[in-house]
Amino acid sequence: GGTGAVIPAFTPGELYGAVPELADICNLKTEKLFGVFSENMGPAEYITTAKTIGREIANGVDGIVIGHGTDTMHHTAAALTFMVQNPPVPIVMVGSQRSSDRPSSDAAFNLRCACNAAANGQIAEVMVCMFGPTSDAYNLLHRGTRVRKMHSSYRSTFRTISDIPVATCTPTEVKPLRKDFTPRRKDRQVKIDARFDDRVAIVYYYPAMKPDIIESLIDNGYKGIVIAGTGLGHVNKPLYEPLRKACKMGISVMMTVQTLWGYVQMFVYDTGRDLMELGIVPCSNMLPEVAYIKLGWVLAHTETREEVAKMMLTTVNGEITEREPHDGYLIFQGGLPEIEEFLKRGLR
Incomplete structure (x- = not known):
């Protein structure tokens, strides 16, 4: 729901019509589970989504893309990581910071990247796929338990905290940034453990x-x-x-x-x-x-x-890490000469 509906379309034909490039990436089957703003997502929705993912994996899909409002996407990503364990295919959550009717919308690019990661990528985990830099040069794939929305309006709002992202992603390529990801498998085995106590x-x-x-x-x-x-x-x-x-x-x-x-x-x-x-x-x-x-x-x-x-304290998938890598904490401060020079080079 919200901007995270990505594209206001729900049938494959409508999606292909809105983003024709999707036809070159994957064959789509769509299902609308909820029509709610993401602040209204909660345990009941997490459980339904997890069970639906389990059913679709059993039906033989090659990957799953979940359109979701950005405000609480990291909560749902964490919930699905615990409820859908050891999946054989990628489960990619995607949203947009700017709606598809705006010229600066990130919706179509995010969706193309997410569909490529789900259909063709080799990383079989619950991930969030959103802008990497402020431009549409590439997206990042973030592990569902280490990602957080860090800016109210930037398109590059999602960041991996205390670690590095799993991969970079474009509509045509997925490049892993780390070696410890869970690889795609051909079997249909997955552990669905969909339960939640809201107290x-x-x-x-x-x-x-x-x-x-x-x-x-x-x-x-x-x-x-x-x-x-x-x-x-x-x-x-x-x-x-x-x-x-x-x-x-x-x-x-x-x-x-x-x-x-x-x-x-x-x-x-x-x-x-x-x-x-x-x-x-x-x-x-x-x-x-x-x-x-x-x-x-x-x-x-x-x-x-x-x-x-x-x-x-028993780790399911990355929610606790043994150490924070040297490049797991990078928060630059504007105004410093070295940062200004870095920004000039990056914006050329």
Whole structure:
């Protein structure tokens, strides 16, 4: 839905009419699952989408493209990564930042790249396919558990966090950037594990947060809380007591970092050690939104805190990585001479 409908067409004929180049890339079969803005996507839609993917894989498709609004595409990508495990074919999510009736629209190029990645690419994972640079030179394929929308309007809004993308992609070529991707297979085997417990919340910590924020989650029957903590994974002391209460009541509390890049490291300072003693589980470098999605998925399997913690820290596909590569954190600042020179060379 939203701009992420990509092209306002739903039959193969309408798509070929809107983007004639698709006929040179693949044979399309289309199915409309939902007509909603992406902020209205949720567990029911994740489950239906995962089951539909399983059915289409069994029917023999060579790849799957999912048109999706960009606002919550990274949430759905994470959910499908956990619900559709070890697929034999590419599952490519695609959207557009600018609608197809605008001259600057990225819709057609994104769709052509996504269809090529799904039909001809060799990477059989859940991925997001969107602009790489600000122009239509190429798209990037991002792993579904490491991607995030990072700008409200740029066409190159999606970025891989704390790692590098899986590949670059054009309408005619897919170039892997890494060797550890899951390759395409000829079999039809896939593990569909489509379930979700929505009694989960993200708490974005801020200074002077009061205990009643946590207490309200306890009182309303939530079974899982993901905290986006400051620095290495911290919150203030007034939250200690309700967090202790939550853990004692069997609620699973996970810690992530609101810096997005980097790791939770709760052994460094007293605050972190105190929070672990309360029962809070550090989630390494899992992104807060990914931790939220995974915790909902895990709680649909078990509510036992020890088992939840074990499943959360067992990697399905890249949501936790052993280390951040040297080029996994690149945020340039404008105004610096070396950056201005770099930009001039890149824009020639």
